[in-house]
Amino acid sequence: MSVNIIPMPNKIFEYDGEKVFKENDFFFEKKDGLGEEGYELLINQDGVFVSYSTDKGRFYAGKTLEQLKKKNGSLPFIRISDSPRFSYRAFMIDSARHMQSVDEIKKYIEAAALYKFNVFHWHLTDDQGWRVEIEKYPELTRVGAFRNGHGFGSKNKAVYGGYYTKDEIRDIVEFCRERYIDVIPEIDMPGHMIAAIASYPELSCSGKPIGVELNPGVHRTILCAGNEKVFDFCFDVIDEVCELFPYEYFHIGGDEAPKNRWDTCPKCKERIREEGLKNSEELQGYFVNRIIGHLKEKGKKAVVWNESLKSKMLQPGALVSDWMDKEHLCEDWANSGGKIIIEDFFHYYLDYNYGITPLKKTYSFNPMLEKLDIEGRKSVMGVETPIWTEFVENFDRLCYLCFPRMMAVAESGWTNWGRRNYRDFVRRAEANRRLLLSMGINMAPKKDWDPLPFGRIKDQLSHYTKFLTRENLRCVRANKKEDREAKKRKKGGAD
Ligand code: ACM
Ligand code: ZN
Numbered sequence: 400m401s402v403n404i405i406p407m408p409n410k411i412f413e414y415d416g417e418k419v420f421k422e423n424d425f426f427f428e429k430k431d432g433l434g435e436e437g438y439e440l441l442i443n444q445d446g447v448f449v450s451y452s453t454d455k456g457r458f459y460a461g462k463t464l465e466q467l468k469k470k471n472g473s474l475p476f477i478r479i480s481d482s483p484r485f486s487y488r489a490f491m492i493d494s495a496r497h498m499q500s501v502d503e504i505k506k507y508i509e510a511a512a513l514y515k516f517n518v519f520h521w522h523l524t525d526d527q528g529w530r531v532e533i534e535k536y537p538e539l540t541r542v543g544a545f546r547n548g549h550g551f552g553s554k555n556k557a558v559y560g561g562y563y564t565k566d567e568i569r570d571i572v573e574f575c576r577e578r579y580i581d582v583i584p585e586i587d588m589p590g591h592m593i594a595a596i597a598s599y600p601e602l603s604c605s606g607k608p609i610g611v612e613l614n615p616g617v618h619r620t621i622l623c624a625g626n627e628k629v630f631d632f633c634f635d636v637i638d639e640v641c642e643l644f645p646y647e648y649f650h651i652g653g654d655e656a657p658k659n660r661w662d663t664c665p666k667c668k669e670r671i672r673e674e675g676l677k678n679s680e681e682l683q684g685y686f687v688n689r690i691i692g693h694l695k696e697k698g699k700k701a702v703v704w705n706e707s708l709k710s711k712m713l714q715p716g717a718l719v720s721d722w723m724d725k726e727h728l729c730e731d732w733a734n735s736g737g738k739i740i741i742e743d744f745f746h747y748y749l750d751y752n753y754g755i756t757p758l759k760k761t762y763s764f765n766p767m768l769e770k771l772d773i774e775g776r777k778s779v780m781g782v783e784t785p786i787w788t789e790f791v792e793n794f795d796r797l798c799y800l801c802f803p804r805m806m807a808v809a810e811s812g813w814t815n816w817g818r819r820n821y822r823d824f825v826r827r828a829e830a831n832r833r834l835l836l837s838m839g840i841n842m843a844p845k846k847d848w849d850p851l852p853f854g855r856i857k858d859q860l861s862h863y864t865k866f867l868t869r870e871n872l873r874c875v876r877a878n879k880k881e882d883r884e885a886k887k888r889k890k891g892g893a894d
Contacts, residue, residue: 401475403830404466405514405806406813407823408481417473420447427457436517437482440464442474455579462513466834485766487740487781488812489518489583490805492797495525495594496551496615497788498561499797505574506794506839510802512578513834514809519575519582520650520702520783523563523640526593526612527551527789530562531584531643535635536599543594543611550613551789552868560611568643583702584644586636587652589622589686595632596620602629604664614871615789617655619878624686625666634693641697648718651690654704656683659881684710691717702740705729713737720783721768722748730770733778741766742783747808749800750787754858758828758848762807762821784808790865795841802835802842803828 401413424446433439433452438460441448447464451457463481467474490511492504499507508519523531527550529543545560563571575582593612596603603609604623612618622629641649658679661667671682684707691701691714702718708728713719715737721729722742733739741747746756746764766782768775784805791797806828810819825848832842850858 402467402477403827404463405824405827405831406810407818407820407827408463408479409484409813409815409818410480412478414443414476414478416444416476417469418442418444418476419471419473425449427451429457434482436486436515438463438479439481440477440479442467442477444476447474458579459515462515465513466831470833483515483813484815485779485781485812487518487783488516488809489520489740489742489781489783490516490801490808491520491522491585491742491783491785493522493525493786493788493791494530494563495522495528495788497792498528498530498563499794501563501567501571503794503797504571507797507801508571508575508578508580509838510835510840511805511809512580513838514806515813516805516809517580518783519580520585520785521571521582522585522587522650522785522787524586524594525591526618528560528562528611529594529598531568531586531640532562532564533636533639535639536632538598539595539636541598543598546594546611546613548613549792550870551615552865552871553792565643572644581646581648582644583646583648583650584640585650585652585702586633586640587650587654588633588690589624589629589683590617590654590656591652592622593618593620596622599632602626602632604660604667614868614874615866616871616874617657618874619657619659619881621656621660622686623664623666624661624682625664625668625670630689633690637690637693638697641699647700648702649694649699650702650720651687651694652704653683653687653707654722655706658683659885663885681710681712683707684712688712688714708732718780722785727768727770730768730775733768734770734772734775736774736778738778738780739768740780740783741768742785747782747784748787749784749804750789750791752800752858752862753804753843753847754850754855755862756804757850757855758804758807758825759821761804762810762819762824764811765816766811782808782812798840799843799847802840803831803848806831 426448428450430450435453438456439450449460529539533539540562544562549555549559572582597611600606600608602622603620661679687707694701705721705724707713719739720742721739723744729739746761
C-alpha cells in the first residue's frame, strides 16, 4: 500500500496515476445500502466519485480524501469501499485534573474526526476539580473548580483551576455535532467527588469540611449513599448537564469508590438495612440504579465504568466501559446481552509513557474479550481511548502522548482485524505528521514510539517516582493507619 489513510479502509484498490482535480470534478451520489457510516470512493481520470447513504458517510469520505491529498494537491487513482468494524469509536479527555482551553479541545476533536472517531467522552469532574458550571450549585465552580496549588507533586504552589461555562460547552458540543461526534459528559459518582464535597461538605458521610484534592489516586471520601440530599444533588446536576448534551448516553462513572466510609456511616448502614441490601457493594448497586432510573426518566441511558458490575445489580440497558475487570464481569454482562466498550488500561490508557505502553502494544491489542460467546461478541459496541491528565499539564504533552497512539486505536475501531499491519501503520502515522502539524498537533517523535529496553526502564522508573510525592505518601500512610484501626475495631467487636 502507498496511501497514507488512517484508519485503513476496509476495501481498497490502487491504480497507477494521479491528478489535480477542480471543484466541478467531484460527483456525489446518495445511494442505499452503504450503512450509516459507510462510503464508496472512486478516483480516476474522469473525476472523484463519492457514494454514501447518509451525510455521515459522506463526511467520512471527505476525511479519507483529506488524507489522500498529496503535497502537490493531487489525488491518487483509487477505488475504496469502506465501513467500520465497530459503531462506537470514542476518545476521552480528562479536563478535571488539568484543564484544556476550548481551542485546544477543538484541535483534538478536529484530529479525532480526521481519524473517524464518533464519540467524545468528556470527563468533567473529579476529586481534583469540578469543571462544569451548575447554576443551582454555584459553590461547585466557586470552590470546587480551584485547588490550593497545582498538586500531583508539582512544585508550583499557585492556585490552579477554572471551569467551562455553559456557553463554552455548547460551543464544543456544536463543534462536535458538525463533525458527527456525539459528546458524552461524565459526572463521576459516587467516588471521585471530593471537589463537589469540598464545595458542599454535607454530601459526604462525615459532613466534615475538606479541600479540593491535590493528590492522584483513589480517595476514600465519597458521596453518602444514605443521605437523600445527595440524590437530590445528583439529580439536579444531571438535569442541568443534560440540557447541554443532547445525546443518548450520559456517563455516571462508578469507578474506584472505596467503601470504607459507607461501612461505618450510620446513614449508609440504615440504607443498607432499609433496602434489604447485603453490603456496601450492593449499596453502590442501589446508588447507581437510582441514578440510572433518573436518567431513564429523561430518556437517557447510562455509561458506567466496569466496577458498577460488582454488585451484580446493574440495570439492563447500561453501557459498561471495560477498563480494568479482573473478575471478568464484563464478559458475563456481554454474554447475557449487555453492551460493553473496550477501554483497556494496559493498551488504551494514553497517559502512560511510551516506555510503559509502546505504540506497538496499543496497535496489537484486539479489542475483544477472551471469554465472549457469539452473543457476547455482538455486545462489544467498540473502543475508547482516554487521556487522564494528572501528569499532563499542558496540551503539548497531551499531544505527545496521544499521537500516534490514539490513531492506533482509531484503526482498531474501524479496520477489520485481519487488514491491519503494524509496519504499514507506522509508515502511515509518520506520513500524517505534516497534516497534524498544520492542525496544531505536534506528534511524538518516531524514535519515542517503541522505546528500546533502556527507554522502557527509564519510563517505568519515572512513572513510579511520580507517585512518591510527600503529600501522596502522607495520604497512603493515613489510609494504612485507618485500616489498622478498623481491623482492631473489628477484632474487638468479634471478641
Ligand atoms: C478509571 O481509570 N478510574 C476508570
Ligand atoms: Zn454515608
